[in-house]
Structure formats: structure tokens, C-alpha cells
Amino acid sequence: MKKHAITLTVNGEERDLLVSSNRTLLDALRDDLGYTDTKYGCGTGECGACTILVDGMTTINGCLTLAATMNGKSITTAAGLARNGHLHPVQEAFIENDAIQCGFCTPGMVLKTISLLDENPAPTEAEIRHGLEGNICRCTGYTKIVEAVQDASRRISGSNTSAMGE
Numbered sequence: 620m621k622k623h624a625i626t627l628t629v630n631g632e633e634r635d636l637l638v639s640s641n642r643t644l645l646d647a648l649r650d651d652l653g654y655t656d657t658k659y660g661c662g663t664g665e666c667g668a669c670t671i672l673v674d675g676m677t678t679i680n681g682c683l684t685l686a687a688t689m690n691g692k693s694i695t696t697a698a699g700l701a702r703n704g705h706l707h708p709v710q711e712a713f714i715e716n717d718a719i720q721c722g723f724c725t726p727g728m729v730l731k732t733i734s735l736l737d738e739n740p741a742p743t744e745a746e747i748r749h750g751l752e753g754n755i756c757r758c759t760g761y762t763k764i765v766e767a768v769q770d771a772s773r774r775i776s777g778s779n780t781s782a783m784g785e
């Protein structure tokens with residue numbers, strides 16, 4: 620199968636790799652580049668575990684995206700969110716509101732929340748539930764996650780930082 624030489628900027632670091640035409644971005648991130656914080660859940664676009672940010676605040680499902688189409692793109696995974704030794708406010712809010720049990724959905728949930736709050740800094744509960752509906756959690760029952768997103772919204776607006784924590 621044809622191979623494609625691509626360059627991705629992942630969490631601020633330029634990475635060159637050779638991928639076959641059918642290699643998903645999720646597999647390239649996890650297996651070729653070692654970003655195992657991006658999770659494989661369903662592989663079919665249903666669960667959101669593989670959510671990543673592309674070129675800023677656009678969320679995509681890594682399992683539905685071919686790596687060869689992403690040449691030159693800038694990607695943020697959950698591992699790239701901390702700044703100066705501090706977790707992102709959304710990560711802190713998830714921890715402090717007990718919005719994590721097994722943690723498998725959490726990287727995707729956090730990245731989706733960052734995108735959601737960038738678009739709508741003070742979402743209602745209904746808007747939060749709608750915004751996160753593509754991200755499935757098997758453990759928490761969602762109430763804690765909604766509370767974490769509300770808390771993250773207050774943290775980000777209170778500190779006058781952008782949703783990227785800068």
C-alpha cells in the first residue's frame with residue numbers, strides 16, 4: 620500500500636512519519652508517536668474517546684480521520700494541555716468535581732469541553748449535555764461531568780484566560 624510522508628505538530632512538537640493510506644490518525648498518534656493519552660474506544664466514531672483538537676479548537680475523532688490527510692496540521696492531545704507545570708483549568712475542574720472514575724473517557728471529554736467553552740464560555744446545563752453528547756462515559760452518570768464543565772467555565776472566565784489556559 621502507498622505510503623505518505625507527513626509532518627504533524629503534536630502538542631507543539633514537530634513529528635515526521637510515514638503512514639500508509641489507510642492508517643487512522645488515532646493509530647498514528649498512539650502506536651507510531653506514543654500519544655496513548657488519546658484513547659481507542661469504539662473505532663467507529665460513536666464514543667468520543669479519541670477526540671483531539673486540530674488547528675486550535677476544532678475537535679475531531681481520530682478514529683475516523685486518515686493520518687495522510689492531516690499533513691501540516693497542529694494537533695493537541697490531553698497530554699499537551701498543561702502549562703508551566705499546571706494542569707489546564709478544565710483538567711483541574713474534572714479532578715476537583717470527581718468527574719472521573721475509570722478515566723477512559725476523560726481525555727476526550729476534557730478536550731471536547733475546552734472546545735465547547737471556547738465557543739460558549741457560559742453554557743447552560745442543556746447546552747453542556749448537548750455539546751458533550753458525542754462523548755460517552757460508562758462510569759459517572761454525567762452529573763459530575765456537567766458540574767465540572769460548569770466549574771471550568773467559572774474558572775476560565777474568572778481568570779480571564781482563554782479556554783486553552785493561556
Ligand code: FES
Pocket residue numbers: 658659660661662663664665666667668669670680681682683
Ligand atoms: S474511538 Fe473514536 S469515537 Fe470511539
Ligand code: FES
Pocket residue numbers: 718719720721722723724725755756757758759
Ligand atoms: S470515567 Fe469511566 S468511562 Fe468515563
